Amino acid sequence: MTDEIKNIIDKFELGYVFTVTDFPMTAENPKTVRKILNHFVATGYLRKLSKGRFYKLQISRFGELPPDTYQIVKDLIQKDGKLIGYITGYSAFNDFALTTQFSAILEIGMRKEKKAIVRGIYRIRFIQQENTITKENILDTTPDNKVPARTQNRLNVMRKLRTPLRFSRERTVSGALQITLAVSDSVKSTN
Secondary structure: OHHHHHHHHHHOOOOOEEEHHHOHHHHOOHHHHHHHHHHHHHHOOEEEEEOOEEEEOEEEOOEEEOOOHHHHHHHHHEEOOEEOEEEEOHHHHHHOOOOOOOOOEEEEEEOOOOOOEEEOOEEEEEEEOOOOOOHHHOOOOOHHHOOOOOOOOHHHHHHHHOOOOOOHHHHHHHHHHHHHHHHHHHHHHHO
16 A cells, blocks of 8 residues: 555655545545555655645755645635635735745635634634635636746736735735836836
8 A cells, every 4th residue: 555655646746735535545544544644754755734734845956845835725725626715915925926035924815714723834824805705806826827936027917916906905015016116117217
């Protein structure tokens, strides 16, 4: 069974967060699968994000990389394929390469109020949002819609920020970013 589990894990992308339930043999032997995964953590093959959540280790020339923000919270922002929350705060701005600050606090906008939780080194805070959460009225930071940090340009960022936003916090921040980018561009053009 160890080889079967290792073969499945080898097919996952680096940084992909998974649980015991992602393995078909869990239905028959959940304790055995859990023990094997914990053994992989002890040997350094996997890392444990939090209780029951594991990921494949990704190493860069600067050292170990944590999983992508979306991977850490994907189960909290989607339920049965439906969007129930969205990543906001420094994490969202970092995903769009608008800031280089990394925060140990991840913020998720949701309709319902929830208590903060901890996953690995991250504290996840939930911000109650009164409006209905849909892909049309949020800055979408899911992997398919991210602006790649290396290839993005200011026009793409401005286009994303001009999207009609119905959330006052994001609207305020996007306005401030538009002003900052416009001032920055006008200063460069006068030099």
